[in-house]
Amino acid sequence: MDRMLSQAMKELIEESKKSLEERENAGVDPMLAIPVIQKGCTPNEEGAAGEPRAETVPEEANYEAVPVEAYGLAMLRGMGWKPGEGIGRTFNQVVKPRVNSLRPKGLGLGANLTEIQALDPTAPHCMSRPDEEQEKDKEDQPQGLVPGGAVMVLSGPHRGLYGKVEGLDPDNVRAMVRLAVGSRMVTVSEYCLRPISQQEFDKNSLDLSQVSKTSPGQQNGTASSWKALRDQDLPIWWEDSEKKRKHLPDRQDEPAAKSKKAAPRSQHWLHRDLRVRFVDKLHKGGQYYNTKMTVEDVLSPDTCVCRTDEGWVLEGVREDMLETLVPKVEGNRVMVVLGPHAGRVGYMLGRDRERSQVVVQLRRENRLMELHYDAVCEYVGPSDSDED
Structure with missing residues (x-):
């Protein structure tokens, strides 16, 4: 050898x-x-x-025994780097590396971390008190974000409302909350909730006047909260809204023809399984503008839940954000949404683009009707359902 x-x-x-x-x-x-x-x-x-x-075959290096940090430092030292010495030929200076802190789970890049830190329950919101007072008020302390705990919604469409936590979704950092007003179940981000004591919940949960006690900077959220309350199908809210609508001043500057054309729209036309088009340019920055979607559920006469063709669900969609769709193919099913035959399903046998009218034959009837585009909408529900 x-x-x-x-x-x-x-x-x-x-x-x-x-x-x-x-x-x-x-x-x-x-x-x-x-x-x-x-x-x-x-x-x-x-x-x-x-x-x-x-x-003669050499043994493989045990890379698992070397930490990644040590391997990276070894590479830097091989390229001439030394701890505490600056790099660069012209401007030789020590540059501190930027360490990105881990963002809270469920928050995107546009979230404001300062507001989230202010909502942190571990932060010192108040000064410490003697042990006797703490023991005395122990029962009135918030339970935290736990099932059965009382919370208050701080932001979003339900701002200012109270509820009880029914369940938690740790993967998406969201909580299922049952609102005290209307007993409606909603899904809210945990960062938008503030745990409260049972005493505060019993005192303010049904006090609707607390919703309006917000600063001028919170007026948008307050309006959304009142809209959310109105969507609970409570008779008192609909009665108040009808009274306000009757006392609204009429617009004298609008032409008479335009007023007559808009008159049929005073009747609510939302139904399940209708194909509609989203026409609100301001909602979520116009993300869903001109998008076709299907009405999944009707929460109130002028509010519904829609689902896009991609599967995205939009809650709290108002009637004025949508417009009816007329099928492009003759023979497709449509629903009459306005007039004395509202709610009935039929077949579109033809349409006149110049007059914006369609010819519809209702089920179990032999006569034909000419209806305006606004009076019908494409229907994609079960074939055996006909709401007479």
């Missing part, structure tokens, strides 16, 4: 000298590489087959 190693070293030295002489005579070759022995093979000699041998 010693004789073979010495012979291999001799051949390598001779080959290296030969390569140096060729480089001095022919100039520098940028692609020059010193030949090495093939991994796992013995040097070629008389009688050697050049096949791999087990004793």
Whole structure:
């Protein structure tokens, strides 16, 4: 074995000298590489087959034993970096690396972390009190975000409302809350909830006057809260809204023809399983503008839940955000949404684009009716349902 190693070293030295002489005579070759022995093979000699041998195969490096941080520092040191010394030729200075802090789960890049930190229940909101007072008020302390705990909604469409936590979704950092007014179940981000004591819940949960006690900067959220309350199908809210609607001043500057055209729209037309178009340019920055969707559920006469073709669910969609869709293919089903036949399903047999009218044949009837585009809407519900 010693004789073979010495012979291999001799051949390598001779080959290296030969390569140096060729480089001095022919100039520098940028692609020059010193030949090495093939991994796992013995040097070629008389009688050697050049096949791999087990004793010549090197052991693989144990990369798992080296931490990633140590490996990265070793690479930096190999490139000339030294701790505490600046880098760069012209402006040699020490640059502190930027360490990005982990964002709270469920919050995107546009979220304001300062507001979230202010809502942190672990933050010192009040000064410490003696142990006797703490024991005395222990029953009145908030239970936290736990099932059965009382909470108050701080932002969103239900701002200012109280409710009880029914369940938690830790993966999406959301909580299922049953509102005290209307007993409606809603899904709210945990960052928009503030745990409250049972005493505060019993005192203010049904006090609707607390909803309007907000600062001018919270007026948008307050309006949304009143709208959410109105959507609870409570008779008192609908009665009040009808009274307000009767006392609204009429617009004298509108033409009479326009008023007559808008008169049929005073009747609510929302129904389940209608294909509609979203026409509100301001909702969520126009994300759903001109998008076709299906009415999944009707929460109130002028509020519904819609689902897009991609599967996105939109809650609290108002009637004025939508417009009816007329099928492009004759023979498709439509529902009459306005007039004395509202709610009935039929088939569209033809349409007149110039007059914006369609010819509809209702089920179980042989007569044809000419209706305006606004009076019908494409229907995608069960084939055996006909609301007479």
